[in-house]
Amino acid sequence: xxxxxxxxxxxxxxxxxxxxxxxxxxxxxxxxxxxxxxxxxxxxxxxxxxxxxxxxxxxxxxxxxxxxxxxxxxxxxxxxxxxxxxxxxxxxxxxxxxxxxxxxxxxxxxxxxxxxxxxxxxxxxxxxxxxxxxxxxxxxxxxxxxxxxxxxxxxxxxxxxxxxxxxxxxxxxxxxxxxxxxxxxxxxxxxxxxxxxxxxxxxxxxxxxxxxxxxxxxxxxxxxxxxxxxxxxxxxxxxxxxxxxxxxxxxxxxxxxxxxxxxxxxxxxxxxxxxxxxxxxxxxxxxxxxxxxxxxxxxxxxxxxxxxxxxxxxxxxxxxxxxxxxxxxxxxxxxxxxxxxxxxxxxxxxxxxxxxxxxxxxxxxxxxxxxxxxxxxxxxxxxxxxxxxxxxxxxxxxxxxxxxxxxxxxxxxxxxxxxxxxxxxxxxxxxxxxxxxxxxxxxxxxxxxxxxxxxxxxxxxxxx
Numbered sequence: 127x128x129x130x131x132x133x134x135x136x137x138x139x140x141x142x143x144x145x146x147x148x149x150x151x152x153x154x155x156x157x158x159x160x161x162x163x164x165x166x167x168x169x170x171x172x173x174x175x176x177x178x179x180x181x182x183x184x185x186x187x188x189x190x191x192x193x194x195x196x197x198x199x200x201x202x203x204x205x206x207x208x209x210x211x212x213x214x215x216x217x218x219x220x221x222x223x224x225x226x227x228x229x230x231x232x233x234x235x236x237x238x239x240x241x242x243x244x245x246x247x248x249x250x251x252x253x254x255x256x257x258x259x260x261x262x263x264x265x266x267x268x269x270x271x272x273x274x275x276x277x278x279x280x281x282x283x284x285x286x287x288x289x290x291x292x293x294x295x296x297x298x299x300x301x302x303x304x305x306x307x308x309x310x311x312x313x314x315x316x317x318x319x320x321x322x323x324x325x326x327x328x329x330x331x332x333x334x335x336x337x338x339x340x341x342x343x344x345x346x347x348x349x350x351x352x353x354x355x356x357x358x359x360x361x362x363x364x365x366x367x368x369x370x371x372x373x374x375x376x377x378x379x380x381x382x383x384x385x386x387x388x389x390x391x392x393x394x395x396x397x398x399x400x401x402x403x404x405x406x407x408x409x410x411x412x413x414x415x416x417x418x419x420x421x422x423x424x425x426x427x428x429x430x431x432x433x434x435x436x437x438x439x440x441x442x443x444x445x446x447x448x449x450x451x452x453x454x455x456x457x458x459x460x461x462x463x464x465x466x467x468x469x470x471x472x473x474x475x476x477x478x479x480x481x482x483x484x485x486x487x488x489x490x491x492x493x494x495x496x497x498x499x500x501x502x503x504x505x506x507x508x509x510x511x512x513x514x515x516x517x518x519x520x521x522x523x524x525x526x527x528x529x530x531x532x533x534x535x536x537x538x539x540x541x542x543x544x545x546x547x548x549x550x551x552x553x554x555x556x557x558x559x560x561x562x563x564x565x566x567x568x569x570x571x572x573x574x575x576x577x578x579x580x581x582x583x584x585x586x587x588x589x590x
Contacts, residue, residue: 135175138163149284162536167194170557172541180539181565183551188358188390188505189421192465193556199422199458199465206457215244215451224451227460231429234399234463237408241435244427244451248389248415249283251426252352255411256287256308257445258428258438259350259383265437271349271382272307275339279313281359282352282387282413291352294359309343311335313357314365317498317509317517329366337376350383350410355401358390358552361545362507364500370405383410383434389426393417394466394555396503397476404503410434420462423455466555475504475555482559486566487551493570495577505552507545508569510576511588518588520547527585531576538575540568 132138143157163175170193172180185191206223213221228242243258245251256274263271276282278293289297290304293313298304312319312332320328340348351373357363377384386409391401393416398404400412411434415426430438449455466472480503487506491499497511510527511518520527528544535542535549543550553565580586 132163132165132175135163136160138175169193169195170554170561178539180541181553181561181568183541183553183565184543185552185554186421187416188395188552189416189419191393191395191417191555192420192462192471193554196420196422196465199420199461202457202461203423203454206454210453213453214448216446221451221453223453223456223460227451227456227463230460230463231414231427235412235429236400236403238432239409239412239429240432241430242427243430244425244456245415245447246424246449246452246455247283247426248387248413249285249288249426250447251389251413251415251428252282252291252387253285253287254428254445255350255352255385255413256291258411258430258434258443259385261441261443262383262434262437263349265440268346270347273343273348274308275336275343275348275351276308276310277313277353277357278310279315279360279363280310280352280354280357280387282354283389309339311339313360313363314369315357315361315363316366318519325366326368329368330372332365333369333372333376336373337380340376340380340382345380345382348380348382350385351377352385352387352413354387354389355391355405355407356396356502356505358505359545361548362500362502362505362550362552364502364507365405370407374407385409385411385413387413389413389415390417390505390552391503393463394472394475394503395505395552397472397480398503399472418462419455419459422462423452423458424449425452425455425459471555479555479557479559479562480504483562486562487569490566490570490573493573493577495573495580504555504557506550508549508573510547510549512580512586513588516588520585521587521589522585527576527580530579530585531572534575534579535569535572538568538572540565540572542569542572 139160142161147153164172165175166173172182231242232240260272276291280293282288282291290308293310314332316325316328386402386407388400392414396404410431412429419425484501487501488499490496495510496508497514497517498509524546528547532544
């Protein structure tokens with residue numbers, strides 16, 4: 127292993143605690159505990175400041191699709207910085223990386239999704255979508271169509287707009303969310319909320335909540351429905367197969383816009399370029415980010431269908447960001463897409479590694495702590511339960527067991543995230559079968575340790 131001239135871990139942790147505020151973190155508690163300092167990465171593995179090597183089961187934050195250490199992306203960034211490090215796309219100007227990336231995305235996206243509005247992140251792109259769909263309907267002579275329907279436990283970013291679209295109760299408890307004009311229906315989470323219904327019947331029932339909400343609000347007041355093809359941050363919630371066809375029927379019937387949030391599912395995560403393709407969804411707008419550049423540069427955007435783009439184009443759209451279509455980020459994204467395409471990474475996920483992950487991950491369903499082990503493409507989750515037969519929740523507060531499991535996982539040098547009492551992974555798309563096997567070995571060890579801990583502490587109890 128290459129030796130690196132890095133200050134001692136304790137010194138770095140003290141500096142972090144003194145000045146750095148982490149996202150979605152109780153920073154005072156973390157400062158006392160000490161953050162784990164990541165100093166290097168290659169392929170699917172991370173190295174920390176003490177020299178320990180971890181399997182990154184979360185691809186950074188769902189984003190490092192082509193893996194770490196791809197020097198081609200660094201070289202693309204350096205070339206662009208030397209040629210044109212920055213220019214904006216306001217005021218009737220453009221530059222080559224932005225227009226080439228927009229053209230490439232139009233080529234890759236399904237249907238008539240031929241236009242791109244760039245942002246710096248998925249959160250920003252979803253803020254764009256709020257303004258765009260409302261402006262669309264205003265230009266169509268229906269300005270009263272302002273309400274956007276989303277889902278409880280969906281995630282669409284953490285800005286005021288994106289956080290409002292998302293249905294995360296913890297986020298809505300802070301900062302005055304949601305903003306007006308956004309309402310929510312229930313998620314298609316059969317394992318946790320399906321009761322005695324079959325998955326097929328439950329999928330239809332949850333989809334039909336959209337129709338009920340449209341009728342309640344009045345179709346003439348509804349602008350759009352937004353959802354992730356597979357809920358990511360909500361716990362890798364894979365909808366029943368009946369869900370999306372019924373959603374598509376409903377949006378078509380009532381003529382509302384469909385926004386597919388592809389920030390996580392885009393660029394190969396489900397084994398297709400976009401999650402919409404894996405479910406036969408026909409969105410009017412797709413939100414993109416993360417895998418667009420494999421996280422090597424911050425970039426996001428909205429891919430928009432012809433009709434919406436042409437309508438928006440009738441008037442000045444008073445919206446944009448300083449870094450919309452940043453030339454360096456766009457150049458890196460183009461190189462990332464070239465690698466995904468020329469190395470057949472997405473096809474390999476669909477035909478080889480995703481089936482291997484499904485088999486290996488699915489084997490964890492025999493563990494006494496696991497009620498469900500599911501995957502879709504290169505994303506997977508485990509539902510932890512004290513009673514497999516009844517799919518019971520734990521008596522302890524939601525997330526207590528998941529956090530214990532996550533801590534053991536981190537100690538076993540596996541980055542596996544917890545969402546409540548679900549454990550989730552979304553490794554880089556380039557992960558090998560051998561690395562998947564090692565990941566599952568570490569996950570099983572983690573489950574064993576967690577189960578022992580629960581028995582010792584009297585926590586292996588079902589809620590009443």
